[in-house]
Amino acid sequence: MLTTAAIASLLTVATAHQNFHQFWVDGVSPGYQVGIRMPPSNSPVTDVTSNDIVCNVNGAKVPSGVATVEAKEGSTIKVQWDQSTHPGPITHMLYGPVDDASKATGIGAGWIKIDEQDYVDGKWANEIMSAADMTRTFTLPKGLASGEYLLRSEMLALHAAQTMDGAQFYIGCAQLKITGTGSTNCSPKITLPGAYKASDSNIYIPNFYNGFNAQNYKAPGGPVATCAAGGGAGGSNPQPAPTSTAEPTSTAAQQTTLTTKASTSAASGPSPAPGGVALYGQCGGTGYTGETNCVSGAKCAKQNDYYSQCIPA
Numbered sequence: 001m002l003t004t005a006a007i008a009s010l011l012t013v014a015t016a017h018q019n020f021h022q023f024w025v026d027g028v029s030p031g032y033q034v035g036i037r038m039p040p041s042n043s044p045v046t047d048v049t050s051n052d053i054v055c056n057v058n059g060a061k062v063p064s065g066v067a068t069v070e071a072k073e074g075s076t077i078k079v080q081w082d083q084s085t086h087p088g089p090i091t092h093m094l095y096g097p098v099d100d101a102s103k104a105t106g107i108g109a110g111w112i113k114i115d116e117q118d119y120v121d122g123k124w125a126n127e128i129m130s131a132a133d134m135t136r137t138f139t140l141p142k143g144l145a146s147g148e149y150l151l152r153s154e155m156l157a158l159h160a161a162q163t164m165d166g167a168q169f170y171i172g173c174a175q176l177k178i179t180g181t182g183s184t185n186c187s188p189k190i191t192l193p194g195a196y197k198a199s200d201s202n203i204y205i206p207n208f209y210n211g212f213n214a215q216n217y218k219a220p221g222g223p224v225a226t227c228a229a230g231g232g233a234g235g236s237n238p239q240p241a242p243t244s245t246a247e248p249t250s251t252a253a254q255q256t257t258l259t260t261k262a263s264t265s266a267a268s269g270p271s272p273a274p275g276g277v278a279l280y281g282q283c284g285g286t287g288y289t290g291e292t293n294c295v296s297g298a299k300c301a302k303q304n305d306y307y308s309q310c311i312p313a
């Protein structure tokens with residue numbers, strides 16, 4: 001039986017679909033809907049065996065015509081989605097390296113999970129994101145091989161998961177050009193489509209409104225990857241979470257530093273740096289009013305109309 005509240009939420013959700021619409025790399029965004037393969041609508045994918053499960057409807061159309069945005073291993077990534085009242089997790093996956101992200105469909109093997117947030121302290125990821133302007137922040141793994149990648153952001157909505165094929169997958173893929181120092185082999189690898197089955201216990205949940213315990217819920221796709229070099233996928237994954245803030249491991253310390261840096265620059269905007277903009281910082285683009293000179297050893301390179309970035313000269 002559905003409770004009155006559950007029925008009310010079913011009635012309101014029809015207008016609550018969502019898209020992944022913007023992201024920031026180390027506090028800098030290429031712009032609204034820039035660098036992302038935007039689907040033709042904000043409707044969900046429900047057939048997990050369809051190619052649409054990879055990068056949403058039309059997401060496998062290549063060349064994509066979408067800008068590829070520079071990042072580096074360990075970069076802090078912040079994604080922003082449209083407002084969502086659908087209960088469920090958010091997951092991030094990476095596919096690559098490939099020569100040209102704009103020509104990669106992402107269909108097949110080669111994905112790894114780098115970030116996941118499920119149900120924490122009585123709140124689903126969408127609620128936690130809602131309290132943070134619909135954003136989720138995580139880091140790219142360390143030790144990645146240089147090259148281009150697809151970054152897949154998935155919000156799985158479970159409000160109709162009590163029905164087979166009722167779970168709703170909202171998906172967006174961004175294109176990244178990542179500068180890395182390694183050739184890290186991360187595992188486990190995920191194949192899309194293929195990794196998800198309609199009957200999986202985290203996709204089809206008959207008792208979702210009747211006794212389901214969300215505490216133990218884990219999003220589809222298996223565990224967050226671990227990487228041979230550099231240790232851990234680098235995601236700010238809260239689950240293995242006997243609070244590690246006090247733990248003096250270098251990984252924890254670095255993640256804290258990165259997160260702090262990102263929120264500082266997001267809050268203060270482009271700051272005029274003495275000697276010029278740091279490597280990989282923004283140095284130009286529509287609407288940009290900050291410093292346009294790069295530090296010595298770097299030059300300002302146009303990514304797209306919205307974003308120029310300091311890259312090694």
Ligand SMILES: [Cu+2]
Pocket residue numbers: 013014015016017018086
């Ligand atoms: Cu919806």
